[in-house]
Every structure is written in structure tokens, then in C-alpha cells.
Amino acid sequence: MNNEDEFYDAVTGLDSDESCEGTSEASFKDAIVFDGHPKNNGAPLQENGIKRHRTTLPAPMFSRNDFSIWGILKKCIGLELSKITMPIVFNEPLSFLQRITEYMEHTYLIHKAGSLSDSLDRMQAVAAFAVSAVASQWDRTGKPFNPLLGETYELTREEQGYRLISEQVSHHPPVSAFFAESLTGDFVFHGSIYPKLKFWGKSVEAEPRGTITLELLRHKEAYTWTNPFCCVHNVILGKLWIEQYGTVEIVNHSTGDKCVLNFKPCGMFGKELHRVEGYIQDKSKKRRCVIYGKWTECLWSVDPQAFEAYKKAERKGDTKKQKQEEVAGAENEDADEMPDVQETVAVIPGSTLLWRISSRPAHSAEMYNFTSFAVTLNELEPGMEAALPPTDCRLRPDIRAMETGDMDQASKEKERLEEKQREARKERAKDEQEWSTRWFQLGTNPHVGTQDWIYTGGYFDRNYTDCPNIY
Numbered sequence: 001m002n003n004e005d006e007f008y009d010a011v012t013g014l015d016s017d018e019s020c021e022g023t024s025e026a027s028f029k030d031a032i033v034f035d036g037h038p039k040n041n042g043a044p045l046q047e048n049g050i051k052r053h054r055t056t057l058p059a060p061m062f063s064r065n066d067f068s069i070w071g072i073l074k075k076c077i078g079l080e081l082s083k084i085t086m087p088i089v090f091n092e093p094l095s096f097l098q099r100i101t102e103y104m105e106h107t108y109l110i111h112k113a114g115s116l117s118d119s120l121d122r123m124q125a126v127a128a129f130a131v132s133a134v135a136s137q138w139d140r141t142g143k144p145f146n147p148l149l150g151e152t153y154e155l156t157r158e159e160q161g162y163r164l165i166s167e168q169v170s171h172h173p174p175v176s177a178f179f180a181e182s183l184t185g186d187f188v189f190h191g192s193i194y195p196k197l198k199f200w201g202k203s204v205e206a207e208p209r210g211t212i213t214l215e216l217l218r219h220k221e222a223y224t225w226t227n228p229f230c231c232v233h234n235v236i237l238g239k240l241w242i243e244q245y246g247t248v249e250i251v252n253h254s255t256g257d258k259c260v261l262n263f264k265p266c267g268m269f270g271k272e273l274h275r276v277e278g279y280i281q282d283k284s285k286k287r288r289c290v291i292y293g294k295w296t297e298c299l300w301s302v303d304p305q306a307f308e309a310y311k312k313a314e315r316k317g318d319t320k321k322q323k324q325e326e327v328a329g330a331e332n333e334d335a336d337e338m339p340d341v342q343e344t345v346a347v348i349p350g351s352t353l354l355w356r357i358s359s360r361p362a363h364s365a366e367m368y369n370f371t372s373f374a375v376t377l378n379e380l381e382p383g384m385e386a387a388l389p390p391t392d393c394r395l396r397p398d399i400r401a402m403e404t405g406d407m408d409q410a411s412k413e414k415e416r417l418e419e420k421q422r423e424a425r426k427e428r429a430k431d432e433q434e435w436s437t438r439w440f441q442l443g444t445n446p447h448v449g450t451q452d453w454i455y456t457g458g459y460f461d462r463n464y465t466d467c468p469n470i471y
Helices: 025-031 096-106 108-115 119-132 304-328 372-376 397-403 407-430
Strands: 091-095 143-145 152-157 162-171 174-182 187-193 196-199 203-207 212-216 221-225 229-233 241-252 258-263 275-281 287-294 298-302 352-356 440-444 451-455
Touching (some): 096 174, 096 187, 096 372, 119 241, 119 258, 119 275, 119 287, 119 352, 162 440, 174 451
Parallel strands (some): 091 143
Antiparallel strands (some): 162 174, 221 241, 229 241, 258 275, 287 298
């Protein structure tokens, strides 16, 4: 095993569609322009030779009941988890490059933003996309495989109008860069992700690092933001559960509009569990609308005055209930228990629905709690291998073995690949050579002025002769 194996965010969706109390059909009609489903007039879908996307994994997930993470983490309290080896049983059969591709599950919200003429409406759609990007993490307690240096992942979704390329551009620190673009030239979406993780005894916390940028080309607008903090509770004892918290600021660098979203921490009695609340202000700092909901369920927009009136009435009704909870409540000494009662979002009259999470497959619990979208990400059909570079995640033998349920082979392949990576690094050091990235180069994000990994182009020209043999 490699002591350089990064413990990435073991992050956790709602596999029930009973959410968003008070939702009406008219609200959905107003909120959704593109529903994310293929429009192909009954013809079979084609994507790199694939007629349709799979709906299940080759084998059910391996049970983790007989394994304990405590023996690994007990010496790591307060330390950054950048060099901790984790047994493969705690993984899920996806690379972290594929995991960040799950941002694209709700691409219809980007299409919607591009179709709107009003900048305030566009910001609402972008805010919904930013929240939806973390929704697939709910109940995802498996850790993605750490990408090898030079590893890549490609995803083309012609029926949803985009294609994406990502690359592992650095190993220490681990940095994953991605670039997605509309097939019709409407948008580009890009960024680089390098979370810093720490273990705090009962939980693992991921500090978000890296700027995410969405450019709506037709409107000549660029939006930037950073993801919220992520915390996985009960990594030692009890049921694993996740919360996201912190302030996310989405800035429209063209208009000066800003959306401020507060991902609320759970709190002692769990009243704020999964809740998101914020507002959109224009360049004169006037609040134009309030946004509220849950990142595990749905997101709504409402007039600020209506929101304040509703909250004022709510606070009066909650006073007695809060006192009762304070008398009855007590923290569990053994585990950070997730609250049993998780009320759905109460919809304020006059609200507009911006986004609602997709329901998960009925057998999701047997497939690492994957969404329908996640199930498709490691799909490899006949003829597809010839069109991909040799660095694509789908060709990784350890992930492929785990997906088919062969855990022993997956563990052996993982160790072999890590050893091969170490040897390659030693050879470069001996020859005083620096690693050269293939599809991205270090530069400056023009919108925020910070260091970023910029896509250099050329990937989809399909010339992969100089790609390294990393597997």
C-alpha cells in the first residue's frame, strides 16, 4: 500500500422523491426549461457507439461491516489526511475525476440560464446549478479512487449538449482539473479541485479549495464560486452521515450581481440539517430575491419582503417548541447522531421552484448509493476503448475489478499501480525531469486573478500518441 494515498471526500442523495412539500405542477413548469431527458424522437441514443446508458452496476457493493477505519485514523487526529492509506473496501468504483464529473448531472440548469434574458433570472439558475452540483454526495459514504498523475476522464453527452475532459495535473498536492463545453457553443464550465481534509476524532472535514467558473458565452457573462465545507460524521462509530456548511458566494463578473448562499450546519437539534438560505443582490447591493431550500431536496426563490414576513411568523411559533427541545435534548457521547426527524422544505407562498433533486434508482443502496447518472460514468462498451486515450479512468484495472465485485484483484491492481507510479517518479527524479501535464497548464483565472489550471485544447482531436502509459 502507498502512504501517499489521499483520503478524498468520502461524501454522501436522497433516494426518495417525497420532498419539497407544497410543490405544484405549475411551479415545475415555471422552473424547468430543459428537463435533462433526451429528445430523440424515439430513435436509440448514440454516444461513442453506445445505444443507451446502463442502469445498474455489474455487481452489488461489497459489505464493509467487518472492517474498522479506527485502526487507520486513530493516529491522525488534527492532521491533514493527505498521506493516509485506506483499504479498498472503503472505496467506491469511481475515480475522483469521475466524481467531480457529477457536477454535470443537472446540466439543464446551465441551458436554462443561457436561455433567459434577465440577469437576475440567470443568476437564480446558476445558483440552482451550484447547489445541485453537491446533491449527489448525500449518502455517498464510499471514497473515490485517487487519480494517478496523468489520469484523464472524458464524458460526452450529445443528448444533453456537452462534453467534458478532466486530468489529474498534480499528485502532491493532489489537483484535479476539468473543462466542459457546450456542443453548440453556449457555455464553458471549468475549474480545478484540491480539497484539504482533516480528521477530528469523530469526523472528517474537507476544506474547499479551487475556483469553479461558468461562462455563458451568448451573454458574455462569467460566474465564479467555491464549494462549501463538507463534513462526514461517525467515521469511527455509528451511522455515517454528511453535512455541508459555509458561505458560498457566486459572482457575476459582468453585471456585478452576487448570490450569497449559506449552507447551514446541523446544530444541536438538527433543525438546520441540509438547509441552504441566501439572497441575490444587484451591483448596488440591493437584495432582489431570497433563495432557500435543502441541498438534498430542492431550491426555491421568493421576494425578500414575503420571506421576512414568513420568517417573523415562524419565529413566534417556534419559541415554545424550542424551549421544549432544549429541555429534552442531549448530545450523544458515542456518536454524532444525525437527527431522526428531517422535515422537508416548507414552501413560502409566492415562491418559484428553481431545482429539485432527481430520484435515485430503487436498487441504489446496493450500488454505493449511486445516482442514475453516477451508474453510467464507468460504462465501457465495445468499441469505446479504441476512441479513448490510454489514461482514461474507465481503463483502470483496479476500478474495473472492484466494479465487477473482484475485491482481491482490485486490491492487487491498486497496489501495482501505486508502485508503478512511485517508480516512475523515482526515474524522473533520477533524470531531473519534471512531470508535464497533457491537456491543462498552470495559469491565471482572468476573472478572479488567482492561479488556476487552464485547458489548452486539442483533446477532442483524438491524437493520443504521446499519452503516458500509467496503467
